[in-house]
Amino acid sequence: MFKRSNWLHLRIHFSYFLLPIYLFALSISPNLSEAGLLGLFVILHLFIYPASNAYNSFYDKDEKSIGGLKNPPPVDKGLYWLAQLFDLIGLLIAFIYFPKNYTLLAMLLAYILASRAYSNPAIRLKKYPITSWLIAGFFQGAWVVWLVYIGLNDFPFANILKPHVLIPGLLASAILWGSYPMTQIYQHEEDAKRGDITLSIKLGIKGTFMFTGVFFGLASLGYVLYFNEYFNLNYGLVFLAAMSPVIIFFGKWFFKTLKDESNADYTNTMRLNWISATCLGGFFLYLFLHSTNILSVVGVY
Incomplete structure (x- = not known):
C-alpha cells in the first residue's frame, strides 16, 4: 500500500489546480479562524482530493498520461486501500477540527x-x-x-x-x-x-x-x-x-x-x-x- 508507485498516483501536487475554489470560498465567509482555514485546506488538498485521484487511477488503470502524472506506473490493490485510508483520515480530521x-x-x-x-x-x-x-x-x-x-x-x-x-x-x-x-x-x-x-x-x-x-x-x-x-x-x-x-x-x-x-x-x-x-x-x-x-x-x- 505504501510503495512509491501508489504514492505517485495520489498526485497530491494536482490539488493545486483546485486551490482557487477553496480561496474563492474564503472570500464569502464571514467567520474565519486559523484552525478552520488550515483544517479545511489539509482535509481537502492533502487527503480528500488525493484519495479521489488514487481511487480513479485504480479503476482506470491508465497506461498513458493522466492529470499530473505523465508516465503513470502500474496499479495494484494497495492503491485502492491507500485511497480508503486517505478518505478516512480526511473525515477524522474534519471530526476533530470541526466537532459537531x-x-x-x-x-x-x-x-x-x-x-x-x-x-x-x-x-x-x-x-x-x-x-x-x-x-x-x-x-x-x-x-x-x-x-x-x-x-x-x-x-x-x-x-x-x-x-x-x-x-x-x-x-x-x-x-x-x-x-x-x-x-x-x-x-x-x-x-x-x-x-x-x-x-x-x-x-x-x-x-x-x-x-x-x-x-x-x-x-x-x-x-x-x-x-x-x-x-x-x-x-x-x-x-x-x-x-x-x-x-x-x-x-x-x-x-x-x-x-x-x-x-x-x-x-x-x-x-x-x-x-x-x-x-x-x-x-x-x-x-x-x-x-x-x-x-x-x-x-x-
Whole structure:
C-alpha cells in the first residue's frame, strides 16, 4: 500500500489546480479562524482530493498520461486501500477540527461518494459525457465552495440557498464546466479504449476548444456581474486582467492545434491548467485578503 508507485498516483501536487475554489470560498465567509482555514485546506488538498485521484487511477488503470502524472506506473490493490485510508483520515480530521459540524461531515462524505461513482465500474459516470461533466463540475466547484462555507461558519445547510452563497458556488462550477473538456483532450484514445465516451470525444478536438472558449467567456461575464452586485466592479476588472495570461495561452494553443492536432497533448494541457490555477488562485487570494480587510488588520495598508 505504501510503495512509491501508489504514492505517485495520489498526485497530491494536482490539488493545486483546485486551490482557487477553496480561496474563492474564503472570500464569502464571514467567520474565519486559523484552525478552520488550515483544517479545511489539509482535509481537502492533502487527503480528500488525493484519495479521489488514487481511487480513479485504480479503476482506470491508465497506461498513458493522466492529470499530473505523465508516465503513470502500474496499479495494484494497495492503491485502492491507500485511497480508503486517505478518505478516512480526511473525515477524522474534519471530526476533530470541526466537532459537531455534522453537516460538514455529510458534505465531505457526499463528495467522496460522487468522486467514487465517477470511476467505479458499477456506476462509472465517466462513460456518460453529459452526466459526468455536470457532476464533476458541480462537486469540484459549487459543492466545495458551499462545503468550505459550511465548515468555516458552522451554518445550517439551508444557508447555501442564499443568493450571496448560491451564486459564487455556481460560478465556481461554471469555470470548471468550461475547462473540464480541456482536461480530457489528450486522452481520447485511452478513454475510448475503455468505452468512456467523454464530452471532449463528443466535441472533437476543435469543438473542445470552441466549447471551452465560449463557456469561459460566459463564465467571465457572470463573475463580472457578480462582483459588480456583491463587491465592486473594480474586482471584475481585476478578474479580467488576471485571466489575460490564460486567454493568451489558450488562443495561441488553439491556433497551433488547428495546424497540427498533435499539439492537443498532455504537456500543453498541464501548462493551461497551471496558468489557469495560478491566475485564478492569485486573483481569489487577492479578493480574499482585500475584501475581508485582512491586509489592513495586519498593517499592510
